Amino acid sequence: MSQYYPALLIAIPLLAALFISASGWLRPALCFPLALTALGGSLLVSLGLLSNVIRGIPDVYLFGGWPPPWGIYYRVDHLSALVLAVVSIVGFVNLIAARPAVEKEFPEKAAPFYTLYVLFVTGLLGMVITGDAFNLYVLLEIAAITGYALIALGKGRAPLSSLHYIFMGTIGACFYLLGVGYLYIITGSLNMEDIARLLPPLYESKVVTVAFVILMVGIWLKMGFFPLHAWLPNAYTHAPSPVSSLVAPLMTKVMVYVMIRMVLTVFTVDYAFLVLKLNDAVVWLAVIAIVAGSLLALAEKDVKRMLTFIVVAEVGYMVGGFWLGNRAGFIGAVLHLVNDALMTLCLFLAVGNIVYAKGNSQWDSLPGLFRTMPWTMGALVVGALSIIGVPPTCGFFSKWYLLLGAIQGGHYGFLAALLFSSLVSVVLFFRIFEISYFEPFGASHGPDHGEDGPAGREAPLGMLVPLWMTALGLVLLGLYTGEIVDRVIRHAVPGMML
């Protein structure tokens, strides 16, 4: 059974998407259970894959039985198994939380929503698991196109933001395809490991250099790496909340994974770090991304929009950590990929609850929230502490590795940027907490203080449970950091970085 895991991972949700779409006409009530079953299935499979990898059982699947480099082939290693687990967990948890919001905001579009949702997750899972550079492009487009459609479901300026995203995303995908094309021209192969085998004699070739640069730029555009981030804030802000909390945690992280995969498996670490010697420059770009993202977040007066700029800054964390080119930096980047997916999920879910109760997440809606929505705000505090990097939440540990990597690599600019961004995060989140805690100002004494604040209700249980699962997950993930690094990430560190 377990040899079919890689295929099942994709096949289950892909087929389920068809059924969901069909049941939209026949039995709309079935859409949600179907989607839940599908993503639950791929969650179980991805956990099975992870446990296989940890126990040292190889997971390789050849589509149609064609051996590489001719056929498409899925291969699961420590890195991809970890990211698969993250993607399917986030997809699953967020789906549970999505239901009340869908029923409230666009009940008539539930069937297309769940179809697109499941397809989007399928695309992301496929991008992570595939061992074929062109197949990755196909799945990238699946994820991207469903993503555009999901974002366009939002109100107001959502379609326009989605259009902007389509332009930028398509350029990014084209760059990626162009890079793969160059690689195909010069090596005649699309299989990642095959390309890696053929490349070393061609390292001096200009074509390889161009392919690498184009690929990277394409990937950076898709992940919103500053200054290629312009599409991201609008798209994620105007999207409906269940979409924001799906796309924001996953899309950027999976693109970071693709970047790591390209460098690690296709071009090899030796090429990227020793032949091209781009690492220092990229880390400085990451420094700029972190600082700019943090500063831009300061200018926002809408919680959701502020979070999107934090996402931009966090992308800088991961890109910079990886390009530090040392062991601690690599572990930090991968760990942060995992942690940040859950932190972002937690924050966006919390904001989703606020939007559900208040209609929007502008600062004007915040006063009195600690009284009216204590559970939502409690989870928001946990997520914020994780972004700030307070132990024992997981955000601390990835930041620790990144800081250590910066010191070991002698890159004090990156060190300073990380600390700066942490401090700015304190300001960002405590501004929100201040408004929701102190305002509206009442009499400072007396038992009825604060009772005259704006009325409001806590979000439904269906949204609170997934939110708190995520919030507790942040703490558990932090306490189990040692295990995760020791059992999984350590094995993914390329030899050169040891």
Place this chain on the structure above:
Amino acid sequence: MEPLTSLKPLLAVLVSLGVVPILISSRSPNVREAWTFGAAGLKFLIVLSMLPAVLEGRELVCTLAQVLPGVAFRLRVDALGMLFALVASSLWITTSAYSIGYMRGLKEHGQTRYFCFFALALSATIGVAFSANLFTLYLFYEMLSFATYPLVTHHQDAKARHSGRKYLLYIVGGSIGLVLPAMVLAYHLSGTLEFSGQGFLPHSGSPILLGVLLFMFLFGFAKAAIMPVHAWLPAAMVAPTPVSALLHAVAVVKVGVFCILRVLTEVFGLDLLASLHLGTAVAYVAAFTIIAASLIALTQDELKRLLAFSTIGQLSYIVLGAALLSPKGLMGGMIHIAMHAFGKITLFFCAGAIFVATGKKNLSEMAGIGKRMPVTMAAFFIGALSIIGIPPGGGFLSKWYLVLGALEADQFPLLVVILVSSLLNAAYFMPIVYRAFFVGSRETTLPDTVSEAPIFCVAPLVVTALISLVLFFYPQPFLDLAELAVQTLIGGTGK
């Protein structure tokens, strides 16, 4: 001796954390307060039950998770941690009683929230006391920072918000901006964060780097309020008085100096500090803080602000004691954690009791108050004696050891600092007591109706005042613990 593996340290930390859900769900205030008392008493008993083993020289250890290579989430009970935990957990009981009197007396809002975060803060304090390494210490230090924020800003008005900002700026800014990178650097240099009697930093490191590191820790742990990172403490006095009392005279600020003690003795180690002459540098920074804070305290009219500046000065005594690097100095510093705690909490309780009874905060309005509130002001007098260091106040002992320590370390200027500061302490405390008792009835502006505060306010302050006195005659538990702690650091020369 082999360390004992035990769950007790964990229980001691968790008992107040575990009570939070019960506090939230309690319908009646009486049930809620009963649970608070139960947790406080239980915590004290758990801490106390570990005392015999610690006095035998054993350590209790509890490892929870291996989080980073060479760094575990681990609790360890040693003599110094025991000393601090005893002080904090015993004072939680009296403060809980006092809180009931104060909060109900003033009909404060949000009392459930108040008791919850109080319990959280105590968990964090005991966690700091029992931390086995810098990581665990940092974890609980941060937990304390965030748990006390809602307490400091309890009134939820514009002033509280302003003070809350200042509090976060100094405390969190210091811990993230300075302590976190210093910790990563220390880990980078030594590959571990585990406290050890000789310090864990390698002696081969560049002196400049180590010096920078030390000062990053010293100012990063801003809870110790060493100048110039002290300004949050007077600002935080907007908090309800029980918060000021326990957190800002005992738990929070003592956590700060406790962290600095750990850094000086078990991260750097006395030998390393001595060989780099860093001890002297720290001592002079502390000495400056002592004198400057006392001088500022002289100019204050608001009683709680005066006490805040007095605290800033007294905290630096502890740092100074450790920075002398001599056995007697270290002992003096460690005992001062206990002596100052009991003395200062008495003074804060008095300030709160006066506020509950009269609504007055400023000294200029308190002339003649001793006649109306004789018990409170008598307790105030005892607390002041202890802080100044006059027998039979317990504070005399710690100052005695500090003076001996300064002599032992051949630091004559620091000896002068300690003595001058004692004079200054007397200069700002004694007029208060004098004006409370010995002014003519014409000068007092207080209405005749003023009398003692509710019994829940007065009883705790009487108890802590008496303990201050008792500690002068029977300082054994704290003295023995400090001696033990010094012995493990220096190796038998503590006597």
